[in-house]
Amino acid sequence: MTKENIVGLDIGTSTIKVVQLLKTKEQFSLVKASIEELKFNAEEKDKLSALKQLFKRAKISEKEVNISIEGPSVIIRNIQLPKMSEADLKNAIKYEAEKYIPYNVNEVIVDCQIISEAENNMGVLLVAAKKDSINDKIQLVQKAGLCPWVVDIDSFALINAFNLNNDESEKTIALLNIGSEATSVNIIRGDLLNFTRNIPVGGKRVTEVLAENFKVDLTQAEELKKNPGDKKEAVDEICLNAMREMAIEIKSSFDYYESQYEEGVTKIYISGGVAINENMANFLSENMDLEVKRWSILDRLILGNKSLGDKISPIRDYFAVATGLALRKL
Numbered sequence: 001m002t003k004e005n006i007v008g009l010d011i012g013t014s015t016i017k018v019v020q021l022l023k024t025k026e027q028f029s030l031v032k033a034s035i036e037e038l039k040f041n042a043e044e045k046d047k048l049s050a051l052k053q054l055f056k057r058a059k060i061s062e063k064e065v066n067i068s069i070e071g072p073s074v075i076i077r078n079i080q081l082p083k084m085s086e087a088d089l090k091n092a093i094k095y096e097a098e099k100y101i102p103y104n105v106n107e108v109i110v111d112c113q114i115i116s117e118a119e120n121n122m123g124v125l126l127v128a129a130k131k132d133s134i135n136d137k138i139q140l141v142q143k144a145g146l147c148p149w150v151v152d153i154d155s156f157a158l159i160n161a162f163n164l165n166n167d168e169s170e171k172t173i174a175l176l177n178i179g180s181e182a183t184s185v186n187i188i189r190g191d192l193l194n195f196t197r198n199i200p201v202g203g204k205r206v207t208e209v210l211a212e213n214f215k216v217d218l219t220q221a222e223e224l225k226k227n228p229g230d231k232k233e234a235v236d237e238i239c240l241n242a243m244r245e246m247a248i249e250i251k252s253s254f255d256y257y258e259s260q261y262e263e264g265v266t267k268i269y270i271s272g273g274v275a276i277n278e279n280m281a282n283f284l285s286e287n288m289d290l291e292v293k294r295w296s297i298l299d300r301l302i303l304g305n306k307s308l309g310d311k312i313s314p315i316r317d318y319f320a321v322a323t324g325l326a327l328r329k330l
């Protein structure tokens with residue numbers, strides 16, 4: 001079944017993003033995109049009311065939505081297995097997965113895809129996701145009166161959105177999605193995900209450090225981070241210092257990748273709320289010694305109407321995952 005209007009819903013820890021796309025022939029156009037901020041340490045009831053508010057404000061009447069999960073409850077690995085048929089792989093993968101996941105295999109849903117084949121071996125992308133995380137997301141969305149259609153993984157959605165227009169598919173590049181609680185590092189070549197890692201550091205760490213330094217609460221620190229006014233110099237310095245741990249972790253992921261694949265990352269593309277920070281791309285570029293570019297869905301989609309483009313342009317970095325989710329259809 002194919003649908004013409006598709007909605008992607010990215011429920012993060014600090015914001016909820018929604019994107020509606022319209023598929024016409026082989027092209028996608030952006031019809032709606034909107035964001036709702038959550039309060040710090042939002043509980044389920046806060047997320048529920050934010051979700052309802054978001055759909056009301058965005059005037060989205062579609063009920064079917066594609067959602068995603070990420071973080072420690074998702075494990076993605078590139079593994080090597082002896083060559084076997086797809087049917088045999090489907091039977092074997094649950095037992096193979098046990099070696100890679102820190103949970104009981106009955107607590108997870110396991111999926112896999114063959115991504116390369118050699119004479120005796122094959123490369124398999126293994127995905128395991130905790131059932132309770134999936135169910136929590138599904139229930140939240142259902143309580144808001146919506147119907148979950150596809151449950152995807154943030155990293156896959158990110159790559160699908162990026163690949164709408166990837167003119168560097170010959171190169172090994174890293175996509176970093178820098179959110180509030182986590183930074184997702186994805187190394188791709190062509191359409192394929194070769195390596196992914198979730199680093200549990202993001203914009204919230206910066207807000208916490210600012211709150212400590214300026215002796216304010218998290219909400220005030222968040223405001224200070226986005227609009228520092230005459231405190232800009234001090235705020236910039238504190239923000240970049242707080243990001244240093246994240247940069248070290250990213251660098252170590254790149255080094256690991258290079259040791260495994262005998263090729264290095266050649267360029268970095270950033271998205272997620274933290275990419276909005278005007279210093280972020282430069283900071284990463286200096287730390288990684290690589291070119292770093294912001295990218296967004298506005299360079300990849302036709303606009304349903306011009307005013308939408310103007311409206312979301314300053315915050316375009318937020319919508320990568322939601323767009324990738326909306327691209328998924330059955």
Ligand SMILES: Nc1ncnc2c1ncn2[C@@H]1O[C@H](COP(=O)(O)OP(=O)(O)OP(=O)(O)O)[C@@H](O)[C@H]1O
Nearest residue numbers: 012013014015179180181182203204272273274277
């Ligand atoms: N102008 C800005 N400068 C610095 N940081 C910003 C700016 N705008 C937004 N952010 C940060 O972006 C983060 C939110 O990004 P995003 O919505 O991508 O995260 P999330 O999806 O809610 O989090 P996660 O994916 O970790 O669950 C927050 O930490 C916020 O402070």
Ligand SMILES: [Mg+2]
Nearest residue numbers: 012013179180
């Ligand atoms: Mg996110």
